[in-house]
Amino acid sequence: MTDLRARLTGYAVAAFPVAVTTVVLVIVWEVLVTVTGTPAYIIPAPSRIWDALFSGNANLAWHTALTGFESIAGFVIGSVLGAMLGIVFAYSRFIARSLMPYVIASNTIPVVAVAPIIMLWFGSGLGSKIAVTAFLSFFPLALNMMKGLQSYDRTVMEVFHVAAATPTQRFFKMRLPSALPYIFVGLKLNVTFSVIGAIVSEFVQADRGLGFVIMTAYRTLNMPRLWAAMLASALLGILLFVLVAAAERLLIPWHSSMREAK
Numbered sequence: 452m453t454d455l456r457a458r459l460t461g462y463a464v465a466a467f468p469v470a471v472t473t474v475v476l477v478i479v480w481e482v483l484v485t486v487t488g489t490p491a492y493i494i495p496a497p498s499r500i501w502d503a504l505f506s507g508n509a510n511l512a513w514h515t516a517l518t519g520f521e522s523i524a525g526f527v528i529g530s531v532l533g534a535m536l537g538i539v540f541a542y543s544r545f546i547a548r549s550l551m552p553y554v555i556a557s558n559t560i561p562v563v564a565v566a567p568i569i570m571l572w573f574g575s576g577l578g579s580k581i582a583v584t585a586f587l588s589f590f591p592l593a594l595n596m597m598k599g600l601q602s603y604d605r606t607v608m609e610v611f612h613v614a615a616a617t618p619t620q621r622f623f624k625m626r627l628p629s630a631l632p633y634i635f636v637g638l639k640l641n642v643t644f645s646v647i648g649a650i651v652s653e654f655v656q657a658d659r660g661l662g663f664v665i666m667t668a669y670r671t672l673n674m675p676r677l678w679a680a681m682l683a684s685a686l687l688g689i690l691l692f693v694l695v696a697a698a699e700r701l702l703i704p705w706h707s708s709m710r711e712a713k
Contacts, residue, residue, distance in 0.1 A: 495675040500682060503675035511664060515683045518649045518661040521577065522691065525584020526645035530638060533589035537596025541626075547597065558590040562648060566655045580652040580660070587648035588641040595637030599630025635699040642695050646688040661687075 477497045483489075484496040491499055504511060536554070540547035566583045573579035603626050611621050653662025661684050668677035 492672050492674045495678055499675040500678045503673075503679040504682065511661070511680055511683045514659060514661050514664050514680070515687055517659055518646070518653065518684070519687050519691075521580045521584055521649040521652070521660065522642075522645040522687065524581045525648055526588050526642050526691070528581065529585035529588035529645065530592050530641050532585065533592035533637065533641070534596050534634070536589070536593040538600065540593070540597040541600035554590065554593065557586075562587050562651050563654070566652050569652075570656055575656045580649055580657070583652035584645050584648035587651075588645040591640035591644070592634065592637035595633040595640075596630065599633030600626050602633065603629045631703045635695065635703070638695050638699075639692060642691045643688050646684060646691065650684055 569582050570579045650662040653660040657663040661680050664680040
């Protein structure tokens with residue numbers, strides 16, 4: 452009980468600066484917009500955004516949930532594919548040199564250019580949105596997985612070699628644990644890119660989701676609703692990032708970055 456209370460106190464202390472900054476920013480924003488009479492189509496007041504976020508017809512919960520599902524599904528698929536590709540690159544220098552330029556090139560192509568092509572391949576349903584999200588979120592983990600698996604301690608590897616460890620044992624008991632910090636860096640990047648990928652795919656062709664809400668609000672100049680959708684997407688990205696960070700703290704508490712965070 453004491454340990455739990457200490458943890459909650461630590462989280463509260465860590466969140467205090469962000470909470471204070473947010474409150475001050477919202478108050479200043481509201482006052483400036485009200486005093487200057489700035490039109491809502493230029494910058495809506497926080498109170499207008501809040502109303503758009505929770506009012507009946509503009510309730511974004513369902514759209515946010517759908518975009519969240521697309522983000523999570525694409526994140527999982529993209530991360531699995533990225534991890535598999537990173538393992539192949541780590542164990543085969545020839546394949547890494549052969550395919551790495553194509554992997555880098557695919558990541559430099561704007562997702563708004565790739566999304567219509569994927570829509571043609573997979574149709575306009577949910578699968579195409581997940582495919583776009585997976586495409587955008589596989590690259591960071593592929594590189595970090597490769598780098599992590601190649602960054603093992605050579606002395607430890609010699610110990611495993613002397614002990615006649617099998618390749619499977621060396622992978623799961625030595626190389627993979629040492630790669631976990633790199634893997635979580637890739638996962639944190641993936642999870643933020645997944646939200647971007649889901650929303651961009653909804654820009655191209657959709658009748659639901661946060662991307663659809665943003666585009667519809669823009670066309671009708673409903674700026675409070677547009678800003679509310681932007682806020683919902685930001686909160687969704689923060690939530691998913693925090694979940695990955697919590698998994699990192701749970702799985703690699705021994706890493707130096709986790710000790711420094713405490």
